[in-house]
Amino acid sequence: MADGTQNSSIWAQLSSYFSEAIEALQDSIVAIDTGRGITSSGVVWRPDIVVTTHHNLSHFEDLNINHAGKLLSAKLIGSDRATDVAVLRASSEKLSPVKSTQSGPSTGEVVLSVGRSRLGDISASCGIIARTGDAWRTWRGGRIDRLIRPDVQLYVGQSGSALVNEQRQVLGINSPALARQAIITIPTQTIDRIIDTILEHGHIPRPFLGIAMQAVAVPEQARSLFPRDVEQVLLVMHVEPKAPAASAGVMVGDLIVSANGEPIDNVRDFLHWLSGLSIGETISLAAIRGGARVDLTVRVADHG
Amino acid sequence: MAKTVAIAGNVVEQKKTRELRPSPLRVLPCVTTTRLSKYFTALQSDTQIDLLPTALVSALPVLIRSPRFDAIVMAMEEFDATVWQSSSVLRELFSATPTLLLASELNPSLRRRAARFHIHSTLPLNVSTDQLLAAISATVAGLAVTLEVPSLEGNENTVWTQAKERTFDEPFVEHLTVRETVVLRLMAVGHSNKEIAFRLKISEHTVKFHVSSVLAKLGAFSRTEAVSIGIMRGLIAI
Numbered sequence: 001m002a003d004g005t006q007n008s009s010i011w012a013q014l015s016s017y018f019s020e021a022i023e024a025l026q027d028s029i030v031a032i033d034t035g036r037g038i039t040s041s042g043v044v045w046r047p048d049i050v051v052t053t054h055h056n057l058s059h060f061e062d063l064n065i066n067h068a069g070k071l072l073s074a075k076l077i078g079s080d081r082a083t084d085v086a087v088l089r090a091s092s093e094k095l096s097p098v099k100s101t102q103s104g105p106s107t108g109e110v111v112l113s114v115g116r117s118r119l120g121d122i123s124a125s126c127g128i129i130a131r132t133g134d135a136w137r138t139w140r141g142g143r144i145d146r147l148i149r150p151d152v153q154l155y156v157g158q159s160g161s162a163l164v165n166e167q168r169q170v171l172g173i174n175s176p177a178l179a180r181q182a183i184i185t186i187p188t189q190t191i192d193r194i195i196d197t198i199l200e201h202g203h204i205p206r207p208f209l210g211i212a213m214q215a216v217a218v219p220e221q222a223r224s225l226f227p228r229d230v231e232q233v234l235l236v237m238h239v240e241p242k243a244p245a246a247s248a249g250v251m252v253g254d255l256i257v258s259a260n261g262e263p264i265d266n267v268r269d270f271l272h273w274l275s276g277l278s279i280g281e282t283i284s285l286a287a288i289r290g291g292a293r294v295d296l297t298v299r300v301a302d303h304g
Numbered sequence: 305m306a307k308t309v310a311i312a313g314n315v316v317e318q319k320k321t322r323e324l325r326p327s328p329l330r331v332l333p334c335v336t337t338t339r340l341s342k343y344f345t346a347l348q349s350d351t352q353i354d355l356l357p358t359a360l361v362s363a364l365p366v367l368i369r370s371p372r373f374d375a376i377v378m379a380m381e382e383f384d385a386t387v388w389q390s391s392s393v394l395r396e397l398f399s400a401t402p403t404l405l406l407a408s409e410l411n412p413s414l415r416r417r418a419a420r421f422h423i424h425s426t427l428p429l430n431v432s433t434d435q436l437l438a439a440i441s442a443t444v445a446g447l448a449v450t451l452e453v454p455s456l457e458g459n460e461n462t463v464w465t466q467a468k469e470r471t472f473d474e475p476f477v478e479h480l481t482v483r484e485t486v487v488l489r490l491m492a493v494g495h496s497n498k499e500i501a502f503r504l505k506i507s508e509h510t511v512k513f514h515v516s517s518v519l520a521k522l523g524a525f526s527r528t529e530a531v532s533i534g535i536m537r538g539l540i541a542i
Binding site: 055058081139140141177180208209210211212213214235236237238239240243245267268270271274 | 494496525526528529531532535536537538539540541542
């Protein structure tokens with residue numbers, strides 16, 4: 001048993017499991033020419049549907065994808081900046097969709113990241129699941145249904161690679177753009193939801209009011225104007241011309257105290273609340289302007 | 305020549321710097337552009353310091369692996385944000401090695417940015433050789449040296465202050481210019497540099513300049529992060 005070349009050694013077994021799992025994904029992983037001199041990896045998610053990360057794509061509708069050295073053409077059908085998902089249509093009999101899973105991995109599970117290099121050969125890295133958690137919001141307000149942070153390396157061209165578990169199921173695609181120094185896996189539920197919305201609407205509707213705000217402390221002299229437990233309010237810094245807030249009469253300098261009756265004291269909460277609204281809905285904002293309370297009704301628009 | 309140095313309010317007599325240090329200081333001169341490569345020639349003949357060959361700032365992350373120098377002196381024509389954007393490596397190097405920054409135009413914004421990189425000694429490019437030597441030894445001794453207007457008569461205008469213990473995690477509020485805000489808003493809707501250039505009828509090079517300035521001012525590492533910070537700062541409409 002001291003013979004390290006023994007085929008049945010755990011090392012050899014593990015290696016062949018890994019390489020077989022990667023081999024099995026050959027027809028489901030492509031390289032996408034981003035138009036910016038680099039490529040990203042794409043995963044064939046459904047028949048004719050490829051997903052990748054949005055952040056490094058240029059805004060061309062027609063993209064080239066590379067599958068094992070064969071060039072195919074693809075069309076960008078839509079993407080969501082907030083969750084960093086881009087959806088492409090590419091037809092070829094060669095491509096077959098991955099088996100995705102919605103079940104959450106557990107911390108410590110060994111996973112593979114499988115992508116394609118610029119030249120079209122498969123490239124992979126291995127690591128463990130470093131952290132898992134509940135649903136969270138990205139810094140652009142996009143809802144990510146489950147936190148998966150794998151301890152894998154994304155080499156050049158591997159943005160958008162598939163995260164694969166021991167059962168050769170895909171847990172999601174990997175993005176380096178959702179956290180400053182960590183790789184985040186965009187999970188299956190999120191990808192499915194975005195594909196469905198994009199196929200239906202052509203884009204992800206993004207609720208928009210058209211106001212830029214900053215949190216400020218309640219001015220001491222005007223303390224009496226505000227509800228007692230309110231410490232911070234949102235100061236309107238800019239109103240986008242022709243946007244819903246402008247039509248509703250929101251003005252630069254307004255101090256927004258509450259939205260739909262709920263006190264809101266920081267921009268992040270406001271953004272998250274806004275992201276959950278539907279297009280066309282009307283909301284009410286309570287503001288203090290020149291020492292008097294004003295109530296404003298704003299209709300949520302779609303920023304596209 | 306004996307110098308009077310005020311350290312945190314106390315006036316102390318400082319002997320000739322030459323006598324304070326038995327061995328010459330190893331000083332690494334660096335420049336941001338090759339136009340300045342001859343800048344340090346005057347220092348070569350001085351015995352007080354051991355001047356290493358002039359390096360480019362962009363090469364610093366490589367040189368860092370063999371830090372066999374006591375101080376770094378950097379000369380630049382204008383504050384080039386792109387040089388700084390890159391790395392925590394530089395930040396670490398400057399916090400570990402006494403560093404002086406010489407620039408053609410000194411202003412509070414430059415000082416703040418330099419301070420973020422743990423550089424507390426800032427001097428104008430037209431400083432005299434004596435002043436520069438004195439500033440180098442003071443910086444090595446842990447002082448922050450700032451010189452507003454170079455004086456030909458001596459060191460009366462030199463402001464010597466003790467390097468303050470500061471935490472640089474606290475966010476610096478740097479205001480974006482109107483142009484930079486416009487660029488940031490276009491970044492927010494996902495436009496590339498090329499598209500921004502087209503819309504604003506300026507060159508792509510200028511756009512890159514604005515973008516790097518926006519990132520530096522907001523302390524962002526990426527466009528996405530700049531946009532996210534911009535939203536929190538009330539610069540981008542939601």
